[in-house]
Amino acid sequence: MSQTRISSGVTRRQFIQSGVALAVPGSFGALAAAGLGGFSVRSLAAEEAKTKPLPEYVNWKDAEDLIVHSANTIETKRSAFGTSVITPAEDLYIRNNVPPPDESIVADRDAWPLDVEGVRKPRSLTVAELKSMGLETVAMVLQCSGNGRGFFPHKPSGTQWTVGAAGCVLWSGVPVRTVVAALGGPAQGARFMTGTGADKPPEGVELKEALVERSVPIKEVEQALLAWEMNGEPISLAHGGPLRLIVPGYTGVNNVKYIKRLALTPKETDAKIQETRYRMTPLGQKGNPSQPSVWAMSAKSWINHPSGEGESIPAGLTQIHGVAFGGINGAKRVEVSLDGGKTWKEAKFFGPDMGRYAWRQFVFPAKLQAGKHVLASRVTDSQGNVQREKRVENEPGYNNTSWRDHAVEVTVS
Amino acid sequence: MSQTRISSGVTRRQFIQSGVALAVPGSFGALAAAGLGGFSVRSLAAEEAKTKPLPEYVNWKDAEDLIVHSANTIETKRSAFGTSVITPAEDLYIRNNVPPPDESIVADRDAWPLDVEGVRKPRSLTVAELKSMGLETVAMVLQCSGNGRGFFPHKPSGTQWTVGAAGCVLWSGVPVRTVVAALGGPAQGARFMTGTGADKPPEGVELKEALVERSVPIKEVEQALLAWEMNGEPISLAHGGPLRLIVPGYTGVNNVKYIKRLALTPKETDAKIQETRYRMTPLGQKGNPSQPSVWAMSAKSWINHPSGEGESIPAGLTQIHGVAFGGINGAKRVEVSLDGGKTWKEAKFFGPDMGRYAWRQFVFPAKLQAGKHVLASRVTDSQGNVQREKRVENEPGYNNTSWRDHAVEVTVS
Numbered sequence: 001m002s003q004t005r006i007s008s009g010v011t012r013r014q015f016i017q018s019g020v021a022l023a024v025p026g027s028f029g030a031l032a033a034a035g036l037g038g039f040s041v042r043s044l045a046a047e048e049a050k051t052k053p054l055p056e057y058v059n060w061k062d063a064e065d066l067i068v069h070s071a072n073t074i075e076t077k078r079s080a081f082g083t084s085v086i087t088p089a090e091d092l093y094i095r096n097n098v099p100p101p102d103e104s105i106v107a108d109r110d111a112w113p114l115d116v117e118g119v120r121k122p123r124s125l126t127v128a129e130l131k132s133m134g135l136e137t138v139a140m141v142l143q144c145s146g147n148g149r150g151f152f153p154h155k156p157s158g159t160q161w162t163v164g165a166a167g168c169v170l171w172s173g174v175p176v177r178t179v180v181a182a183l184g185g186p187a188q189g190a191r192f193m194t195g196t197g198a199d200k201p202p203e204g205v206e207l208k209e210a211l212v213e214r215s216v217p218i219k220e221v222e223q224a225l226l227a228w229e230m231n232g233e234p235i236s237l238a239h240g241g242p243l244r245l246i247v248p249g250y251t252g253v254n255n256v257k258y259i260k261r262l263a264l265t266p267k268e269t270d271a272k273i274q275e276t277r278y279r280m281t282p283l284g285q286k287g288n289p290s291q292p293s294v295w296a297m298s299a300k301s302w303i304n305h306p307s308g309e310g311e312s313i314p315a316g317l318t319q320i321h322g323v324a325f326g327g328i329n330g331a332k333r334v335e336v337s338l339d340g341g342k343t344w345k346e347a348k349f350f351g352p353d354m355g356r357y358a359w360r361q362f363v364f365p366a367k368l369q370a371g372k373h374v375l376a377s378r379v380t381d382s383q384g385n386v387q388r389e390k391r392v393e394n395e396p397g398y399n400n401t402s403w404r405d406h407a408v409e410v411t412v413s
Numbered sequence: 414m415s416q417t418r419i420s421s422g423v424t425r426r427q428f429i430q431s432g433v434a435l436a437v438p439g440s441f442g443a444l445a446a447a448g449l450g451g452f453s454v455r456s457l458a459a460e461e462a463k464t465k466p467l468p469e470y471v472n473w474k475d476a477e478d479l480i481v482h483s484a485n486t487i488e489t490k491r492s493a494f495g496t497s498v499i500t501p502a503e504d505l506y507i508r509n510n511v512p513p514p515d516e517s518i519v520a521d522r523d524a525w526p527l528d529v530e531g532v533r534k535p536r537s538l539t540v541a542e543l544k545s546m547g548l549e550t551v552a553m554v555l556q557c558s559g560n561g562r563g564f565f566p567h568k569p570s571g572t573q574w575t576v577g578a579a580g581c582v583l584w585s586g587v588p589v590r591t592v593v594a595a596l597g598g599p600a601q602g603a604r605f606m607t608g609t610g611a612d613k614p615p616e617g618v619e620l621k622e623a624l625v626e627r628s629v630p631i632k633e634v635e636q637a638l639l640a641w642e643m644n645g646e647p648i649s650l651a652h653g654g655p656l657r658l659i660v661p662g663y664t665g666v667n668n669v670k671y672i673k674r675l676a677l678t679p680k681e682t683d684a685k686i687q688e689t690r691y692r693m694t695p696l697g698q699k700g701n702p703s704q705p706s707v708w709a710m711s712a713k714s715w716i717n718h719p720s721g722e723g724e725s726i727p728a729g730l731t732q733i734h735g736v737a738f739g740g741i742n743g744a745k746r747v748e749v750s751l752d753g754g755k756t757w758k759e760a761k762f763f764g765p766d767m768g769r770y771a772w773r774q775f776v777f778p779a780k781l782q783a784g785k786h787v788l789a790s791r792v793t794d795s796q797g798n799v800q801r802e803k804r805v806e807n808e809p810g811y812n813n814t815s816w817r818d819h820a821v822e823v824t825v826s
Contacts, residue, residue: 062646082645084550084583086499091645135732135776137497137764170497172764232495232504233475319548351550351585352767363548 057100058238062090069159072096076164078408079307083321083361085351086139087167089231092239095144095165097212097273098199100237101258105198109234109242114226118194118264120184127228127243134178136225138248139170139354141325145251145278145294148391148400154283156397163302163406168323168359171246173227180221180264190264191218195245195256208271214254214278215268216247216295223248223357226259248357249296249328251399253278268293281395297327299387300401301334301362301379308408315370315412320347325359326381333380336364340374341389341404347377356382368412376407470513471651475503482572485509489577491821492720496734496774498764499552500580502644505652508557508578510625510686511612513650514671518611522647522655527639531607531677533597540641540656547591549638551661552583552767554738558664558691558707561804561813567696569810576715576819581736581772584659586640593634593677603677604631608658608669621684627667627691628681629660629708636661639672661770662709662741664812666691681706694808710740712800713814714747714775714792721821728783728825733760738772739794746793749777753787754802754817760790769795781825789820 052068054061065080074094081087105112110128125133144165146158159165176193180186192215201210225246228235235241240257247254253273268274268289276287278294301324306313324334335344347364362377378387391402467476468484478493487507494500518525523541538546557578559571572578589606593599605628614623638659641648648654653670660667666686681687681702689700691707714737719726737747748757760777775790791800804815 082642083548083585084642084645086583086645088501088645132727132730132732134778135496135734135763137774139765170499170764172496229495229497232497232499232501317545319545321548350548351583352552352765352771354765354767358765361550365547 057103058094060090060236061238062088065091066093067164072099073159075159075161076167077307077309078163078302078304079309079311080164081304081323083351085168085354085358085361086231087169089169089233089236089239092142092167092169093144093165094238095146095159095252096199096257097253098201098210101198101200103237105258106234106237106241109228112242114243114259115261116179116183116263117261118187118190119180120187123183125179130174130179130226130243131228133182134174135172136175137170137172138223138225138246139168139358140246140248141166141168141297141327141357141359142252142255143167143297145253145398146396148402148405149397151400151402151405152391152393152397154393154395156395158397163304165252168325168354170231170354171225171227171244172229173225173243173246176221176224176226176245176262179226179262186218186221186264189266192216192265192268193218193221193224193247194263194265194269195259196261196263197256198258198260211271212256212273213269213271214256214274215265216250216254218264220247220250221264226262251278251294251297254295277396278398279396280392280398283393283395285395287396294398297325298399298401299326299329299331299379299381299385300406301325301331301377301387301403302406303336303375303377303408306375306408306410308410313368313410313412316367318366318368320364320366320375322362322377323359324349324362324377324379326356326379326383326385329381329383329385330356331360331379332382332384334360334362335378336362336366337376337378337407338366338368338373340407341376344378368410370412372409372411374407374409376403378403470516471507473503473649474505475501478504479506480577485512486572488572488574489580490720490722491576491715491717492722492724493577494717494736496717496764498581498767498771498774499644500582502582502646502649502652505555505580505582506557506578507651508559508572508665509612509670510666511615511623514611514613516650518671519647519650519654522641525655527656527672528674529592529596529676530674531600531603532593533600536596538592543587543592543639543656544641546595547587548585549588550583550585551636551638551659552581552771553659553661554579554581554710554740554770554772555665555668556580556710558666558811559809561815561818562810564813564815564818565804565806565810567806567808569808571810576717578665581738581767583644583767584638584640584657585642586638586656586659589634589637589639589658589675592639592675599631599634599677602679605629605678605681606631606634606637606660607676607678607682608672609674609676610669611671611673624684625669625686626682626684627669627687628678629663629667631677633660633663634677639675664691664707664710667708690809691811692809693805693811696806696808698808700809707811710738711812711814712739712742712744712792712794712798713819714738714744714790714800714816715819716749716788716790716821719788719821719823721823726781726823726825729780731779731781733777733779733788735775735790736772737762737775737790737792739769739792739796739798742794742796742798743769744773744792745795745797747773747775748791749775749779750789750791751779751781751786753820754789757791781823783825785822785824787820787822789816791816
């Protein structure tokens, strides 16, 4: 690998040596392209990526169900999403902005300290103390802001996710509102909830460049959790243990992993990940704080079976199935098209309804003839918003909810 | 290990050599005691059992969260139940009546054949064919009939389960009613739904002694599934893959693993597992078909935290939490007692309601003073049935729902 020089003076090799080895610098490529300027490396195609082994910190995951783009960017295969609502930890995607902290931070989970600031009585609380204060569980779609980036025709820098940088998981923890109330309520002038992760910035990178610190509107205090459990187990390091901020309905990056500081702040953080990255930046432009931040998710659905990944589909009755969610709102109804979006018929939700922030499974039984078919799905949320036909074009390739992009072409024999 | 002779002529060593090695013949002890006469070996106490390694066919499970009684009887620790509704596969209990079939049966899951009989147009269907016919998902408490046996004072033969032979899991598959309808409906005179497992009977044991074949009332056709997925993954061999009969609200044994035959029958099967075992046999008597079969589950709850397993509980606010379910009915309300059942206060359900057959998580915040406390919980189901104070005494130690037995004694410091 060449010692490509990037503007801040750090080399690609230094990035790679700073923590987990990165076979493909897809995620750092995104960081570099957005924040450090000029350095952009395309991810390998999914076909090549499939053969890469799992990095050690997630060697407990199910390799067969995943596409390893890089050590910090791992995607669930479309065909690997099950039909029982919850995505098991073994199949859940990974996307880290910088390599994860050392495994030692989950050795004594209850001792992990969280600094709570921007409240009337700021203090540090351990996970053990948080556990004594309250308990809530939420089922939620966790989705990377860049999920669906692979469908943008301008080929944005960063991981070329298709559908698999998403999953529906259960989080348990204490409501943020309970913690804030116990510490006297918000300090005057607070307008944002800002979480800071304990991510280890790569050596030689300026703090604000690499800091994982995100702000969301303060109203999210009402729904947010400080979570220590995912899907019935203490949260793994890979998914943000020992403590993760959960902001239901918001894209992955807002759900700060290994949170070490929670602050109610008058302004958004000036960390680059907030200031210029994760913005709906127009094509050809650079990110800046005047552009909308990537926060709440919108109505989205896709078909998982047939997956179009080349499975054998015999002519006759097929149970077409997939997932549908409303993001910040619940999913109300979902339609399926067998002709690439010309005509639509209502599909049926099935299985447990796990609440507003979860996805619903849907099924549509169809008799498919031999030949090629383009299958699509389209969800309507509880507010009547219909899933978009076309993506909102933006330079970094965020928030792709286009039903046309997510359609599958299948060959029935 | 001595060559203890048992009545049918098979030795303990032969049992052990017949499949998976059994470190403690707890489950075969139960089989032998009930069906083969005279041979009874007590399980080790939980303290000793903790040190046993996981058998190879479940080496992917989370050893820290489990108590290994024997290769075929593995229990979840009370302290290991999470608070996010679903029990992950890694933590789910194992109870096999005979050792599981060879791993090769899950090599080509879609090719697994099921013989459907007792319908107008009987035929064999592969899993691939079943998948094309319909799709449904149910969240359900899976609970061994003998869960809570360890609390019976007469020390019944068999595994001394406390609370951990249970979990709440998601199953996906085709409704049995859909399959039956597609095959012309039930044959005349059908009164039971009978499932036969592909379990490998130990050598030298008479077929009817070892056959895992269970009958339930035919009305359960309406709720039952033929499932190929659990918690978002193809069902593992350990939990009955490639295909398992799921009878929501019924104890574990009725949910036949590796099902190879589903028949609507005029009579219950005469396999010993139905005829004389899994009966509510009065104390001191032998099982016979006139005694009630162990079928539907009743209202039950227990506290998981504090677990009474010796964790450190500081004086002050504690979030007491646990699980509550109605068995065949939904859970409606749950109460907690801090004084061993003298007084009760209503606790709060939290997290997603996954439907009638799932359990609910409950929480009760309490300020506990230093000293010893006996904490208990008591659920009321949707039909107004209140969880029993005392167990129904029966020789084999089935269906223990006593809130008094399930109370925990905790020391607060």
